[in-house]
Amino acid sequence: MSLLEIRNVTRRFGRLAAVDRVSLSVDAGEFFTLVGPSGCGKTTLLRMIAGFEEPDEGDLLLDGRPLAGIPPERRPVHTVFQSYALFPHMSVAENVAFPLQMAGTPARDIDGRVREALELVHLDDRAQHLPAQLSGGQKQRVALARALIGKPRLLLLDEPLAALDAKLREQITGELIALQRAVGISFVFVTHSQHEALALSHRLAVMNCGHVEQVGSPEEIYARPANRFVAGFIGTINLLPVEVREATPAALRLFAGGLGEIISTPQPGLCTGDRGTLALRPEQVRIIADGGDPMTENRARGSVRDCLYLGDVTVYRIAIAGGVVIEALLANRDPGVNRFLERDAPVIIGWARDSGVFLRD
Amino acid sequence: MVGRRRPGWLWVAAVGVYAFLYLPLAIVVILSFNDSLLNAEWVGFTTRWYVMLFEDRALLGAAANSLFIALVSATGATLLGTMAGLAMQRCRSGLLRGLPVLVFAPVAMPEILLGVSLLLFFRQVLDLTLGLLSILIAHVTFSIGFVAIVVRTSLAAMDESLFEAARDLGASAWQTFRHVTLPLIAPSVVAGFLMSFALSIDDFVITFFVAGVGVTTLPLQIYSMIKVAVSPEVNAVSTLLMALTLTLITVASRLAPAALRLRM
Numbered sequence: 001m002s003l004l005e006i007r008n009v010t011r012r013f014g015r016l017a018a019v020d021r022v023s024l025s026v027d028a029g030e031f032f033t034l035v036g037p038s039g040c041g042k043t044t045l046l047r048m049i050a051g052f053e054e055p056d057e058g059d060l061l062l063d064g065r066p067l068a069g070i071p072p073e074r075r076p077v078h079t080v081f082q083s084y085a086l087f088p089h090m091s092v093a094e095n096v097a098f099p100l101q102m103a104g105t106p107a108r109d110i111d112g113r114v115r116e117a118l119e120l121v122h123l124d125d126r127a128q129h130l131p132a133q134l135s136g137g138q139k140q141r142v143a144l145a146r147a148l149i150g151k152p153r154l155l156l157l158d159e160p161l162a163a164l165d166a167k168l169r170e171q172i173t174g175e176l177i178a179l180q181r182a183v184g185i186s187f188v189f190v191t192h193s194q195h196e197a198l199a200l201s202h203r204l205a206v207m208n209c210g211h212v213e214q215v216g217s218p219e220e221i222y223a224r225p226a227n228r229f230v231a232g233f234i235g236t237i238n239l240l241p242v243e244v245r246e247a248t249p250a251a252l253r254l255f256a257g258g259l260g261e262i263i264s265t266p267q268p269g270l271c272t273g274d275r276g277t278l279a280l281r282p283e284q285v286r287i288i289a290d291g292g293d294p295m296t297e298n299r300a301r302g303s304v305r306d307c308l309y310l311g312d313v314t315v316y317r318i319a320i321a322g323g324v325v326i327e328a329l330l331a332n333r334d335p336g337v338n339r340f341l342e343r344d345a346p347v348i349i350g351w352a353r354d355s356g357v358f359l360r361d
Numbered sequence: 362m363v364g365r366r367r368p369g370w371l372w373v374a375a376v377g378v379y380a381f382l383y384l385p386l387a388i389v390v391i392l393s394f395n396d397s398l399l400n401a402e403w404v405g406f407t408t409r410w411y412v413m414l415f416e417d418r419a420l421l422g423a424a425a426n427s428l429f430i431a432l433v434s435a436t437g438a439t440l441l442g443t444m445a446g447l448a449m450q451r452c453r454s455g456l457l458r459g460l461p462v463l464v465f466a467p468v469a470m471p472e473i474l475l476g477v478s479l480l481l482f483f484r485q486v487l488d489l490t491l492g493l494l495s496i497l498i499a500h501v502t503f504s505i506g507f508v509a510i511v512v513r514t515s516l517a518a519m520d521e522s523l524f525e526a527a528r529d530l531g532a533s534a535w536q537t538f539r540h541v542t543l544p545l546i547a548p549s550v551v552a553g554f555l556m557s558f559a560l561s562i563d564d565f566v567i568t569f570f571v572a573g574v575g576v577t578t579l580p581l582q583i584y585s586m587i588k589v590a591v592s593p594e595v596n597a598v599s600t601l602l603m604a605l606t607l608t609l610i611t612v613a614s615r616l617a618p619a620a621l622r623l624r625m
Contacts (some may be wrong), residue, residue, distance in 0.1 A: 050529055072528040085526035089544045098540070102531035150531060 001064055003028045003186050004049065004154060009058035011044050018044040020210035021058070026154070026188060031180050033189045035197035036207035037233070042190045045207075046156050049188065051075050062153060073102070078147040079156040082163065084139045086131035092118070092142050093127040099150035117145040120179065137168045141175075148183055157189045161196060173199055194234045198222065206230045222281075228359055231279040238282065238326050242358070244274040252358060254278060258322025263297050263353045276360045282315065282329035284355035287341065288348045296350030302326070304345045316341065318349055386603060393596035410597040420598060423582035427562050430493070430578060434500035435557035441501065442508025442557075443550050447542070449509065450516040461513070468506040475503060476570035483571060491573025499571045500561040507560065508553030511617050515549035552617035559609040563602070 002025035011019040019041040026032045034042040047053045048060060051072035060067040067075060078099065086095050096114045105113075118124040121141035131139055140160060147155055161169045177200060180187050191197055197204045198218040205215045206229070214226040225231035228239060245261065246253040247270040254262040262278060286296050302320040309332075316328045328349060341347065396407035414420060445464050452460070467475060479499045483489040523545070527537040543550075565580040572581060579602065586595050 050525075052525055052528075071533075072525070073531045073533055077529075079526070079529045081522045081526055083520050083522050085520060085522040087523060087527075087541055087545075098527075098532075099530040102536060146530065 002026060003030075003063060004188070005059075005061040005064075006045070006049075007059045007061070009045070009048065009055045009060065011041075011048060011053060012056050017210050019048070019055070022207075022210070022212050023058075024205055024212060024215065026186055028186055029184050031177070031187045031189065031200055031202045033191060033197045033201035033204040034207055035191055035194060035204055035234075036213075038192055039209075040207040041210040042192075042207050043158060046079075046158055046188065046190050049154070050077055050079050050156055076153040077156060078150060078152040078154075079158060080140075080143045080147045080160045082159045084131075084143040084160075084163075086139055086142055086146075088131055090130075091127065092123065092129050092131070092134070095131065095142055096146045096149055098146065103150060113149060117149040120148070120182070121145045121175075136164050137172060140164065140172060144179065148179075148185065152185060155185050155187050157187060159191055160189075161191070161193075169196075176200060198234070206233060208233070224357055225279060225359070228277055228279070231277075231357070231359060236282055236327065238278075238280040238285070240278045240280065240324065240326075242276055242278045244270050244272055244276070244358075246272060247274075251353070254358065256324070258320050258324040259298075259300050262356075264356055264358055265354050267358055270358070270360070274360060276358055278356050279359055280326070280351060280356040282327040284351050285318075285326060285328035286350050287316065287318075287328055287330060288350050295352050297353045299348055299350045300326075301346065301348055304341055304343055304347060306343060307341065318347060320349075389596050390600045390603070393593060393600045395593060395596075398593065410593040411601075413594055414597050414601075417594065419577075420579075420582055420586075420594075423577045423579045424598075426493075426576055427579040430496055430500060431558045431561040434497050434504060434561045435554050437497070437501040438504030438557040439508050439550060439554040442505040442553055443512050443546070445505060445509040446512030446516060446546075449513050461509075464509045465506050467503050468510070472503075472564075472566040475499075476567040479567065480570040491571055492575045495571045495573065496568055496576060496578070499567050500557075500564065503564070503567060504557035504560055507556050508550075511549045511553040511556070512546055515546050515617060519545060548616040552613040555609045555613040555616075559606045559613075563606055 004024075004026040006022055006024040009019055009022050010017055022041070022045060024032075034045060036042050044053060048055050049067075051067070051070060054068065062075070062077070087098065090098070093114050096117050097110050100110050100113060114127070115124060118127055121144055123138060123141055123145065126134065126138060126142075131142065134142065140163075143160070161172060164172065173196060176187075189196075189200060198221075201218055203215060203217055204221060206213045206221060208229050214221055214230045216224075221230060221234055225234065225237075231237045231239065240256050240259065240262075242254040242256045242262065244252070245255045247266065249266055252264040252266045252270065254264055256262055256278065264278065288296065288299070300320050302318040305317040305319045305325060307317070308315040311332070313329050313331055316330065318326050318328055320326060326349060391403075393410055394406050394408065395403055396409070397404040442464075445460070449461050449464070452458075476499075479495075479502065480491075483491060483495045483498075489495055523541060524537055527541045528534070532540060563580060564578075565584065568578050568581060569584075572578065577585075579598070583595055583598060586592065
């Protein structure tokens with residue numbers, strides 16, 4: 001049995017359904033992420049789990065017991081807020097002790113546990129500081145310690161990294177993974193950042209307009225997006241409009257304007273004439289120098305429209321006949337391939353038949 | 362000190378405004394130390410008018426009344442005004458949407474209007490004998506709005522997730538109020554109390570209408586004294602009252618600078 005069950009939950013604001021018939025489950029010990037653009041309903045869903053909103057329809061179950069009607073303070077669920085929400089009139093230690101005091105923990109136990117919690121986030125030397133004296137990253141860690149000290153069944157994190165600068169975000173991302181492993185509490189993490197979602201989660205749910213578009217491991221979501229939205233939202237991807245020429249158990253033959261025939265991985269349930277999109281990651285596209293790469297069954301001629309040098313990789317935009325533009329991403333560790341790729345240079349690109357996913361319209 | 366020179370006209374304007382505001386008051390203060398019965402020319406320094414104040418039984422009685430009324434009405438106004446401020450912040454939709462305007466309105470209402478309407482209300486509707494109780498109720502009435510404004514302003518500047526965080530971490534609604542909301546609004550509540558106290562102790566117009574014959578407050582007593590003559594004694598008591606009011610307002614503005622739009 002999963003720890004948290006979300007069954008067909010809907011929440012409306014006026015006539016708009018912010019969360020629309022969402023069903024999800026989170027397992028014990030799991031790092032689960034809700035990711036999507038702003039306004040997709042992820043925060044509303046989180047607030048329903050915390051108890052700040054009640055669903056209009058559907059049920060939330062924790063350990064198999066319905067949460068309906070239980071106020072936030074009686075749910076074994078704690079939240080790390082985007083603004084951290086540290087109590088400004090209390091010291092770091094008092095902030096962290098707050099959940100224990102509210103739970104009626106004996107005073108003699110509180111000090112030790114507060115010290116333990118602060119050690120966990122490497123802030124034991126800041127116990128007597130006020131929140132206003134801390135940096136953004138430190139506040140974030142106090143908020144984490146405070147939310148974890150009461151040993152909740154579930155920890156909710158509402159865009160906790162959004163207010164930090166890029167360098168610090170990277171560092172705290174690593175710390176979060178280690179922390180979650182150390183405490184073994186299930187995390188439900190809300191973010192609009194695909195990078196955070198991919199890096200942190202065991203599983204993630206991609207949300208859009210109140211719906212869950214796809215649930216899966218980061219690898220599944222990235223390699224096999226279920227639809228155009230997921231493909232476009234997670235990572236960058238080439239989306240080529242195609243039509244099915246022939247669908248057999250052995251191969252899928254597609255036709256795309258400008259590119260001609262494309263061979264792709266077979267998929268069940270497709271018929272000749274079906275229209276759809278071929279989603280192809282830029283790193284799956286090869287640039288073939290002298291025509292010799294047996295792995296790339298699909299080929300096209302084009303010319304370099306522009307290139308973006310990013311240090312470790314270079315992103316090329318290749319113009320193909322018929323106005324099609326394909327992005328290709330090449331690692332810079334091998335200068336031999338990139339050397340002669342200037343603007344307008346004629347190139348041949350190619351990709352393997354098992355690269356790319358056909359998405360039905 | 363090395364600094365950018367401010368334009369001269371700004372200094373002139375500033376001095377002009379301060380003179381306009383404080384010159385009449387300064388004259389009262391100076392004359393209260395003047396060793397002359399007539400307020401005409403400076404004779405010499407004395408504190409005897411202050412000594413006389415403390416022998417004037419009628420004046421002392423009025424002062425005691427004023428302090429009592431100020432203390433009780435400020436307490437009442439602070440309790441009610443704080444609750445109104447909290448309610449305004451919490452209930453920003455539905456039936457209570459109009460609450461702020463209704464609570465703030467008496468702040469801007471002409472005092473004479475409030476005085477007359479309270480008099481009518483006490484006499485015609487409640488059939489209350491005018492006296493201490495009617496003054497107390499009147500003072501609470503005109504102070505609530507000030508407290509509510511100060512408390513509400515400080516709440517509006519706060520991150521609402523603070524209160525949600527408290528609930529989320531296991532505090533009941535009451536515990537959230539006691540451990541988070543109240544400590545955070547405490548400076549504004551105290552500022553509201555001090556303002557109410559200052560308003561109450563200074564009030565003349567409304568008190569004049571609702572005091573009846575039995576109870577006299579300090580401003581009413583001063584008024585009855587100057588009907589005879591502006592004696593040095595009046596100057597002395599006015600100076601004390603002024604000092605008290607200034608102190609209260611200064612402390613209040615330090616406690617809740619945002620609410621009073623003051624920086625000191």
